[in-house]
Amino acid sequence: MAGAVISGLGIYILIGEGFSIVSSDAVINARVAMVRSPIDGYLEMKPLAIGQRVHAREPLGSVTDERADDARVQDLERAADALAAETALLQARLADLKGSRAELAGRTLSYQEGRLRQLRAQIDEAEAMLAGARATSQESEATLVRAEELKAKGIQSAAVLDKASASHSVAALAAKAAAARVETLRIQHAAASKGTFLGDSYNDTPYSSQRTMELDLLAAELRADLEERAGRLAKVRDHIAVERQRVGRMREAFLNSPVDGRVWEAALGAGEYARKGQDILRLLDCSTTVVTASVGERDYNRLRVGDPARFRLAGTRRVYDAVVLRLAGSGAATVYNNMAISPGPDHLQRYDVALSVPGLLHDPEANCAVGRTGKVSFSGIGDATGRLRSWLGL
Template sequence: MFLNSRPTRSLVGVLLFGVAVLALLPGMKGYTSLDGTVNARVAVVSAPIDGTIQFTPAKVGTPVADGQALVSIRNDRVNRAVLASLAAEARTAGERADALVRERDELVRLRATLGERLEAYQAATVETLEREVTILRRRIEVSRAQEIAAQSEFTRRQTLGGSGIVSASAVEQARAAEITSTGQIDVTRLQIEQLEYKLAAVRRGVFVGDGQNDVPYSRQRGDEVSVRIADIDTRIAENLTRAAQIEEQRREEDARVRSLTAAVLSSSFTGVVWRNNVVSGSNVVLGNELVRLLDCRDLFVDILLPEVDYDEIYPGRAAEVRLLGRSATVPAEVLSVRGSAAATEEVTLAAVPPAAKGRSARIRLALHQSDLNTDFGNHCQVGRSVQVRFESRSLPLRRWMSSLWFSIS
């Protein structure tokens, strides 16, 4: 029969040998993985405040630009009691400072009036003392004339007394009159010195006299007013400082209240909406997840390879990635290599990595920039299965022989 003929059997043998060669050839030329998955990271946008969603965020699959507004939250139930209290306290401190300023101005005017009175009183006192000094100096001139007359009368009577014309008592009276005149001049000089001392003291602002203080009432009252003004200046400074501090606290509280009243969340990168958990009118609390954004800037692929090839796959090694159903390939580069027992759970991944199968190393490859990074309508092909191919630099026969020898030795 034809099927049992020698040519037919030879053809079948050649075909089977070719199939075996084709099956073994990929393993001899490199490493291939059929369970790869395109993956990317997602950014979780959470509610920064309590409130109500103002408008529905973009639908799933909608591209968003860097800086584009995603969600707006409004909260009208913010407690403003502390802000109102601080505003009232700041206003009170400012009004108190203004009142103290007005009181200080009144006291300054009173001090100026008292100073004018003191100057008038001092000028009048100086003028009075100067007149008294002038009068006493004139009195000295009169006393000197009387002294000269008394001396002449004493000399004359002394001469007449020696002749017996006048009595001795008359001579003594003339002598007493002379001594009195001389003493009167000395007393007047002392009075002038005393008045000049008072005059110098008054010009210095010190008033000396029996029954008087060193300063008049106007000066004493002016000193009291100056002390009061100094005290008010201190209180004004305290109130102004307090008002400034309260105003700073009020601004901070106002900023805090405004931050809790409304919030607009924007995208920090160009991506696509991966998940939308809220709609307009939804009530949210602090920390609620609102939107998830897919970051297509850095796409990568997770694959599994037998762990015996661990040392042959290293970070930086080039690879080719082909999406199932496509003929074109995307260049890739190994990012990391992890053993089969490594903990690899990541909550920010958009796709589930391939499940570990036995002793399989987990390989992560970074995809070079391609049209996948901008294919927002298809979520950048995240989650799609791929084939990954590594070119081998040598035949695996030597490594297989070394492993076999280690097993049987």
């Protein structure tokens, strides 16, 4: 009876294996994240052992290049120094102009005050002369009247009358000229009080006032030049700040882990010289853990993405639910370019299947156990067979 049971179980297992799809090999695999050198320089790394756990954004080391090209920064600094010197020179010239202008303005004011006092004195003098001319004119007019009366009485000759008439005419013209002189001086005084000086022998403004206006124009030009230099200097200093940041990035770069995972390979170590873009570390991205397997052509054509499956980890009794994630077919070498475990020749001759096994991510013993092998079954019969084998301890 016992022999019949054992024979029945053997037949059941053989039938289950015959009708289920079982992979010939299955490997826990994961994507590899590269840590590359962003610049040329010498590598400083903290001690990292193969398989050591690392966390995302964890500092791993740095690359330092003391020979970073800072010629652009030096050129900009020289340009900034030149602009700063020009700015200081313009500021000094502007200060000198302000001093000279203040001095000339004082001289202009003194000239104006002196000229007004001079014109006031000349007006007083002209008014006195006008009064004298009017008195002389009145006297000559009286003399002319007496001469006319004496001529009419025959006491005085016509020559005396003519002389008296001529003297009166001259005196009247002299009074008129004196009045005009007074009016001219008053006009000059009124204009001088407003800063305009009238005369035949000089310009409308004194030399000091002309120089003041010239200095004002020159100061305006200097202020425009100073503003232009200040604007250029500010822009150059902004460029210097940007270039210093660039040189700082070229001189030293920090290396951080891009993923949560484990150290898979260290291409370079501390103290070695790294080229820009050169691989320094390869890290397993444990969040991308999958199982890769291969099957025969007939079985491969029966599978579909999303089909359920089960993965049994070799050397254990643990079985994990899985789902077909990718069907890459035969010769699927390129899909492994960024994977930790590359397929062997036998695998490439068969048909590649990738599976998602969420249970591996939550199993502390199998989490990121890249390289561990097992077997995948793709049918319910195979699963039942596996459960029976587990129950029997096979």
